[in-house]
Amino acid sequence: MALHLERSQELQQRAEALIPGGVDSPVRAFRAVGGHPPFVERAEGAYLYDADGNRYLDYFGSWGPMILGHAAPAVIEAVREAALRSTSFGASTAAEAELAELVTRAVPSIQKLRFVSSGTEAVMSAIRLARAFTGRNRIVKFEGCYHGHSDALLVKAGSGVATLGIPGSAGVPVETTQFTTALRYNDLDEVETLFARHPGEVACVILEPVVGNAGTILPEPGFLEGLREITRREGALLILDEVMTGFRLSLGGAQQIYGITPDLTTLGKIIGGGLPVGAFGGRAEIMDMLAPLGPVYQAGTLSGNPLAMAAGIAQLSALHAAGAEFYDRLAETTRQIADGVQEIAEELGVPLVTNRIGSMFTWFFRDSSDSDVVIDFDDAARSLTERFGVFHRAMLERGVWLPPSQYEAAFVSAAHGAAEVEATLAAAREALMVAQAALPTPEPLTA
Incomplete structure (x- = not known):
C-alpha cells in the first residue's frame, strides 16, 4: 500500500x-x-x-491546540470577526483582559499573567522573572522536558533534539548553560542532592508536570509534591510548564489533577485556539516585578494579538461551558x-x-x-x-x-x-x- x-x-x-x-x-x-x-x-x-x-x-x-477539532466553528467565526477590525493594533484591547480572566478563573495559581507570542517566549520570560525575584542564577530542569529553544534550556531537551540526535544545539555558548542543571525526571533524590551541593543558588525548578516531549511520561506518586516541598523549603520557585498540558488534561491543567500550586505557570497552544500565543503567570507579587511596574523587562510587539485573543476567548469559553x-x-x-x-x-x-x-x-x-x-x-x-x-x-x-x-x-x-x-x-x-x-x-x- x-x-x-x-x-x-x-x-x-x-x-x-x-x-x-x-x-x-x-x-x-x-x-x-x-x-x-x-x-x-x-x-x-x-x-x-x-x-x-x-x-x-x-x-x-x-x-496540541486543536482540542475542539480543526476549524471549530466558534473559533473560526471569532477570528473572522476580529480580522475584519484589523489584524493588529500594537495597542491594548479589551480582549486581552477577557482572555486573562478565562485563564485565571480556570487556573487559581495564576493571579496575574502576561501574554506573549510563543511558549518559548513564555518560558524565557518566566525564568528571567524567577531569577530576578530570588536574586539567584541556577535553573534546574529535567531530562527529556522541552521548554522551548532559548539557549539556557537546550540541555537534554527531548522532543526534536532527541529525535534528530542533537546533543543540545550548536551555537549555544557553554557560558549560557553553566547555570542550568538537568536531572532525571521522577527522581527526588537527585533534586535533594543538587540543592545540598548548591545551597542558596537555585532560582527555580522548571518541568513539564506530565512530560510530552519525550513521549508521554507521567509523574510518579509523590514526585510533584516533593518538588513543591523542596522548592518551598529552599526558597526557590516552582515553575510548571503547562504549554502542552494546560487546558488539555483538565480545565485547570495538570496542576488541578495533581493538586499542586506552582509559583509560576507557562501556557500556550490551547489558549490561542491554534494561533501563535503563549502566556506566563503566577503570584501577583512575582508578576508585579515586570515592567512597567518593576525592574524586569519583557516586551513583544505582537503580544496580545487581537486574532489570537479572539481565538483563545472562543476556545476557552467553550471549554468552560463544557x-x-x-x-x-x-x-x-x-x-x-x-x-x-x-x-x-x-x-x-x-x-x-x-x-x-x-x-x-x-x-x-x-x-x-x-x-x-x-x-x-x-x-x-x-x-x-x-x-x-x-x-x-x-x-x-x-x-x-x-x-x-x-x-x-x-x-x-x-x-x-x-x-x-x-x-x-x-x-x-x-x-x-x-x-x-x-x-x-x-x-x-x-x-
Whole structure:
C-alpha cells in the first residue's frame, strides 16, 4: 500500500530551495520516521487533507491546540470577526483582559499573567522573572522536558533534539548553560542532592508536570509534591510548564489533577485556539516585578494579538461551558484508542508500552527484554525508533497520521468519535503486523 504524494513532493522540493530542510520547525520533518511528509491544504474536525487529495485521521492536532477539532466553528467565526477590525493594533484591547480572566478563573495559581507570542517566549520570560525575584542564577530542569529553544534550556531537551540526535544545539555558548542543571525526571533524590551541593543558588525548578516531549511520561506518586516541598523549603520557585498540558488534561491543567500550586505557570497552544500565543503567570507579587511596574523587562510587539485573543476567548469559553464531562469523554475516547492498540500489540506479540493520561498518549516500541514501564527519558530512549518509523509509515499509508517521532505525545480531540476509534484500531492491527515483519526482533543483551 503506497500513498500518492507527487504534489506534496513537488512542494517539498520547492520549500527546500528556500527554507532550511523545507520546514519552519524540525518536528515537521519526517527524517526520524522515513517517507515523505504530506503538505496539508486544509483540515476539519479530526481530519487533515493534503495537496494530493489524501485524507488523514489526525493524532497530533497542530501539536496540541486543536482540542475542539480543526476549524471549530466558534473559533473560526471569532477570528473572522476580529480580522475584519484589523489584524493588529500594537495597542491594548479589551480582549486581552477577557482572555486573562478565562485563564485565571480556570487556573487559581495564576493571579496575574502576561501574554506573549510563543511558549518559548513564555518560558524565557518566566525564568528571567524567577531569577530576578530570588536574586539567584541556577535553573534546574529535567531530562527529556522541552521548554522551548532559548539557549539556557537546550540541555537534554527531548522532543526534536532527541529525535534528530542533537546533543543540545550548536551555537549555544557553554557560558549560557553553566547555570542550568538537568536531572532525571521522577527522581527526588537527585533534586535533594543538587540543592545540598548548591545551597542558596537555585532560582527555580522548571518541568513539564506530565512530560510530552519525550513521549508521554507521567509523574510518579509523590514526585510533584516533593518538588513543591523542596522548592518551598529552599526558597526557590516552582515553575510548571503547562504549554502542552494546560487546558488539555483538565480545565485547570495538570496542576488541578495533581493538586499542586506552582509559583509560576507557562501556557500556550490551547489558549490561542491554534494561533501563535503563549502566556506566563503566577503570584501577583512575582508578576508585579515586570515592567512597567518593576525592574524586569519583557516586551513583544505582537503580544496580545487581537486574532489570537479572539481565538483563545472562543476556545476557552467553550471549554468552560463544557465542564468536566467534556474531559471525561475525551479521556474515555483516548483510553479506547491507546489501550485498544496495546491489546492488539499483545495479541500479535509486539512489545509495546502505552502511557496515557487524559487526551494524551504515546506508544513506545520496546525490546522484549526491556522494562514494561517508561518513567523517565532513559526509559524512553531505549525505545526501538526504527520500528516506530515502520509503524508510522504503515499508519500513514492507512490514513492515520501520528506525530513523526517516537518522542512526541499524540493528542485526541473532541472530534474523534466511535468511527475514528474503529478506523484507528483497524489500521493499527495491519501496521503492527507490518512493523513486526519488517524488522527482526532484537536479541536480548547477554552478560
